[in-house]
Amino acid sequence: MDEVIRAKGLSKSYGGRPVVRDLGLCVGAGEVFGLLGANGAGKTTSVECLLGVRKPDAGTVRILGMDPQRERRRLFQRVGVQFQEGSHQAEIRVDELCRETACLYGRPADWRALLARFGLEGRERAQVKQLSGGQRQRLFIVLALTGRPQVVFLDELTTGLDVKARRDVWRTLEELKHDGLTIFLTSHFMDEVEALCDRVLILRDGREAFSGTVGQAVDASPCSTFEDAYLWFSGEEPEGPDGDEEKGNVR
C-alpha cells in the first residue's frame, strides 16, 4: 500500500504547555483514517501541524512525499481541506465561493456537479450565511474536493448534519474512497467512525492512547462497544464499563 501521510515525532507546545507530544502516524492510499480525542486533546493542532499551516516544534511530516512547510503550494494542488468552522467572506454567495476556490487550482473539478452530489443543487445563488448549518457543512466538503485532491482532511465532518444528511455524506465518501481518495477525518460521532474509518488514532492529552482498527480498539479495552472503548482510551470515562456484560449503553 502506498504511503500517503506519514508523521514522525510530531510535538507542539503553546507557551510551554505541550499540546501534541511525539505523535506518529501513517496513512495509506485509499484509507479512511480517523483522528479522535476529547475536546482539547490536541486534534486540531495535530491536523494543523500535519498540514503545515502551523509549524511543529519537532517532528517531520510527509504528505504524498512532500514537506508541507516547504512545498506548500505544490502539495495543496493535491490535498483538500475542510475547515471546522466555515471561514468565508460575509456577503459571499455559494457560486462565488465555489468559483473563488476553483480558480486557484490547476485542474479543478466541476463544482456544480459536486454541489449536486452533496444535495446543494439550486442553492448556487444563495448567500453562504443563509444556508442551514448542514448545507454549509456540505458546501465546505465540496470546496475541499474542488481541486480534485488525492487526499482530503475533513475536520468535524458531519457536525450539525441531521441523520439523513449524515448518511448521505457517508455514502458519498464511500464512493470517493472507492475512486481512490484518501480521507483523514476527525469526528465526534463514533457510529460515523465505525462506519467509515479503516483505522483510528485516539489522542489523550496530545499523546497517542490507541492506534489501530475499530475492532482492535474494542479488543484492547475492557469494553464491548467502540464508543465505550473510545471513552476508555480517551480518558473521558477512565473507569471503563461497570460490568463485563455491559452492552454499550450510551453514557
Next chain:
Amino acid sequence: MSRFKGFGTLFGIELKLNVRDMNMVVFAIAMPLVVLAVLGIVYDTDPAFEGAGYSFVEQSFGAVASIAICAAGAMGLPLAVADYRERKVFKRMKATPASPALILGVSLAIYALYAAVSLALLWAVATLAFGVQMRGSWPAFLGGWLLTLAGMLSIGLVVGGLARTSKQASIIASILYFPMLVFSGATLPFEIMPPAVQQVAGVMPLSQGIQLMKSAFLGAPPDVAAVPLAVLAAVAVACTAVAVRFFRWE
C-alpha cells in the same frame, strides 16, 4: 506566473462583494463628488484669492482627490484585512495552492481602483461643471497621487495587519480616518483653518499628500514638494516594512 493564478477571478468576485457592501461606494465615490459639488456651487469659478492665477476649486482639487485615498487606506483596507483574518479567510487560503498574500493583493488592487475611479469622476465633473484646468503638470500630479495612495494603503496594512480583532481595527481606523478627513484639508479647505490647527494638522501624512498634489496641480515650484515627498516616501517605506515584518495572518 502561477503565483498569481486566479487573481482575475478573485478580483472580479471580491470587487462585487465590496460594491455590494456599499461602504466604499458611499465614502470613496459619492462623498468626494458631493464635496466637489458643494465647493463648486459655493465658489464656482472664483479665483482662490484676489489676483490668483487659478480658481478656488482648482486649488482644492488635490484635496478632494485625497478623500477616496483616505477612505481606502484609513478605513476600507484595514477593516477588510482584519475581517478576513477574523473570519479565517486567510487561514483557508493557506491550505490552497494560493497564499493569503494573493487575496491581500486583490484587496489592495480593489482599493486602488476605488481611488482611481474617484479621481476620474472628479476630473470629469470638475472640468465639465466648474471649468477646472490642470495648471501644473499631469505626470507630477499623478506621481503625487500615487505616492499618497501608497502611503495611505501602507498605513492601512499596518492597522489591519497588527490589530488583534476587527473591533480594534475599526476603532483605530476611526481615529485615523475622521481627523484626517476633517483636518488635513480633504473636506474643509486647509486655507480657511486657523494657523494653529494648520500646524498640528500639517503633520498628518494625508496633509502632506494633499500639499504634494496641490502644488503639482497648480504648477508651484518643485521645491515646495520636497518636504511632503520625503514625508510620504518615509511613511510608505516604514509602514510597508512594519506590515511585512509583523503582519498577522491569523
